[in-house]
Amino acid sequence: MKPRIGRRSVLVGLASLPLAACDRVTESQWGKRILGSVDALNRRLQRWLAGPDRLAREYAEADISPQFKPNGNTDPGTDAYRALAANQFADYRLEIAGLVERPASLSLAELKAMPARTQITRHDCVEGWSCVGKWTGARLAPLLDRVGVKPEARYVLFRCADSFAGLFGTAEPYYESIDLEDARHEQTILAYALNGQTLPIENGAPLRLRVERQLGYKMAKYVMRIELVADLAGVGGGKGGYWEDHGYAWYAGI
Amino acid sequence: MAKGRGRVLILRHPALVRVTHWINLVCLTLLLASGLQIFNAHPALYWGNKSDFERPFLAMTGELGADGQGHGFLTVYGHRFETTGLFGASNDAYGELEPRGFPAWATIPSYQDLAAGRAWHFFFAWALVLNGLAYLLYGAASGHFRLDLWPTRRDVGALPHTIWEHLRLHFPKGEAARHYNPLQKLSYALVIFVLLPLLVVAGLTLSPQMDINYPFLLDLFGGRQSARSVHFICAALLLLFVFVHVVMVLVSGVWNNLRSMVTGRYRLEDER
Numbered sequence: 325m326k327p328r329i330g331r332r333s334v335l336v337g338l339a340s341l342p343l344a345a346c347d348r349v350t351e352s353q354w355g356k357r358i359l360g361s362v363d364a365l366n367r368r369l370q371r372w373l374a375g376p377d378r379l380a381r382e383y384a385e386a387d388i389s390p391q392f393k394p395n396g397n398t399d400p401g402t403d404a405y406r407a408l409a410a411n412q413f414a415d416y417r418l419e420i421a422g423l424v425e426r427p428a429s430l431s432l433a434e435l436k437a438m439p440a441r442t443q444i445t446r447h448d449c450v451e452g453w454s455c456v457g458k459w460t461g462a463r464l465a466p467l468l469d470r471v472g473v474k475p476e477a478r479y480v481l482f483r484c485a486d487s488f489a490g491l492f493g494t495a496e497p498y499y500e501s502i503d504l505e506d507a508r509h510e511q512t513i514l515a516y517a518l519n520g521q522t523l524p525i526e527n528g529a530p531l532r533l534r535v536e537r538q539l540g541y542k543m544a545k546y547v548m549r550i551e552l553v554a555d556l557a558g559v560g561g562g563k564g565g566y567w568e569d570h571g572y573a574w575y576a577g578i
Numbered sequence: 579m580a581k582g583r584g585r586v587l588i589l590r591h592p593a594l595v596r597v598t599h600w601i602n603l604v605c606l607t608l609l610l611a612s613g614l615q616i617f618n619a620h621p622a623l624y625w626g627n628k629s630d631f632e633r634p635f636l637a638m639t640g641e642l643g644a645d646g647q648g649h650g651f652l653t654v655y656g657h658r659f660e661t662t663g664l665f666g667a668s669n670d671a672y673g674e675l676e677p678r679g680f681p682a683w684a685t686i687p688s689y690q691d692l693a694a695g696r697a698w699h700f701f702f703a704w705a706l707v708l709n710g711l712a713y714l715l716y717g718a719a720s721g722h723f724r725l726d727l728w729p730t731r732r733d734v735g736a737l738p739h740t741i742w743e744h745l746r747l748h749f750p751k752g753e754a755a756r757h758y759n760p761l762q763k764l765s766y767a768l769v770i771f772v773l774l775p776l777l778v779v780a781g782l783t784l785s786p787q788m789d790i791n792y793p794f795l796l797d798l799f800g801g802r803q804s805a806r807s808v809h810f811i812c813a814a815l816l817l818l819f820v821f822v823h824v825v826m827v828l829v830s831g832v833w834n835n836l837r838s839m840v841t842g843r844y845r846l847e848d849e850r
Binding site: 339340343344346347350351356358359360361362363365366370371373374378379380381383387389393446448449450451452453454455456536537538539567570571572573577578 | 608611616617619620622624627628629631683686687688689691692693694696697698700701704784785786787788789790791793796802803806
């Protein structure tokens with residue numbers, strides 16, 4: 325007896341053809357290139373509409389979320405990080421290096437002495453949810469002026485203490501990057517406090533980047549080192565960030 | 579066979595309307611499927627500006643039951659429905675039940691990949707908007723909206739009668755079929771001028787940079803999470819419209835209707 329293919333399975337098979345085709349496009353290099361071609365368009369158009377200076381909306385104390393949802397990594401968990409945390413980050417140093425005139429190594433106390441800003445803003449996760457939190461931190465622009473950005477620098481790179489496990493058990497460190505326009509935006513801060521308290525470990529202690537014009541994955545937690553670079557190609561997977569290396573757009577204003 | 583079969587062929591749909599109609603279909607299909615992929619990254623909806631994680635008004639959840647098996651649930655305003663296989667938990671490509679909002683056959687890509695879903699969504703959002711603008715410019719400049727779509731006073735007056743006729747599956751024939759009937763005018767106008775623009779604007783409000791460019795967007799919807807919910811509900815209403823639209827196409831002369839949207843020619847049937 326010949327194997328019979330049921331009518332139902334034929335129908336289901338036919339119906340799933342377009343879907344399978346979409347999966348093939350998703351996985352192909354040309355598909356990625358075509359679909360991703362609108363990223364630059366989104367960035368240029370959105371930035372052009374606003375200009376560099378406009379601020380993200382700031383909210384009232386009453387709007388603050390009861391709990392600011394920790395997402396992604398909630399504890400780097402390495403020995404080096406644990407040692408820093410055990411001492412309330414007294415031995416923490418933020419390294420600023422790369423294409424700068426005067427590389428620096430700053431303690432939390434020194435960072436807190438820099439021009440600061442407090443802002444109650446909405447945090448939009450790429451997954452779709454939003455939380456409102458009050459962030460206090462050192463503005464990035466004065467820090468960049470302090471170290472002196474070399475003219476050839478185009479991006480600010482953030483290297484973090486946390487990592488995700490790669491497919492072969494290797495640790496893929498979290499990193500992120502923004503351009504100088506975002507870096508010099510008034511609301512771009514390195515936050516050391518959330519809702520008036522010392523920044524909790526689950527939210528990125530001791531230092532977390534806030535880039536209020538973009539989605540949450542740009543706002544690196546556990547920032548250990550800042551580098552000014554001319555090009556993102558040589559870092560990590562070359563796309564400018566951990567999530568960018570895993571398919572997400574570098575521009576996350578949308 | 580000859581009875582009720584007229585010979586008069588009219589040009590019902592101009593070329594631009596036909597082309598934009600089919601491009602629109604492709605865009606909306608891909609936007610819906612990639613949108614459900616994006617929704618699946620956080621299958622819960624809220625009102626207001628921020629997410630009150632304890633109280634979404636709609637949520638799809640996958641949970642382990644007392645029987646040791648996975649179950650899918652849809653919860654809407656506190657009403658909980660078991661929806662295993664459809665919402666909350668459904669089979670992956672290997673037939674294994676996994677927690678996910680909408681099932682694999684409804685999302686692009688079929689497996690969970692938020693980054694890819696976003697790439698599809700933004701690409702075809704541009705296509706939808708550019709296609710829609712071409713249609714709107716044509717419709718306004720050619721008089722298509724004014725002459726064919728905009729419901730007149732008489733249309734509104736005739737609405738109860740038209741609805742009754744539609745329910746009995748009686749459709750206009752002869753001279754009356756030269757024009758959209760009142761129900762068509764009203765539903766098309768609502769979709770073109772209200773539902774689709776609202777869908778697009780609510781989608782734009784989800785972009786943090788757009789909220790900075792146009793802060794009134796947040797006030798228009800009452801916050802970003804409300805905009806996300808409105809975006810979702812508009813998509814659901816659009817799907818409902820498409821369903822009714824396709825049923826109407828099927829029951830009111832499928833080949834005649836399809837031909838009119840492909841070649842433009844529509845055959846007027848004799849009046850009985």
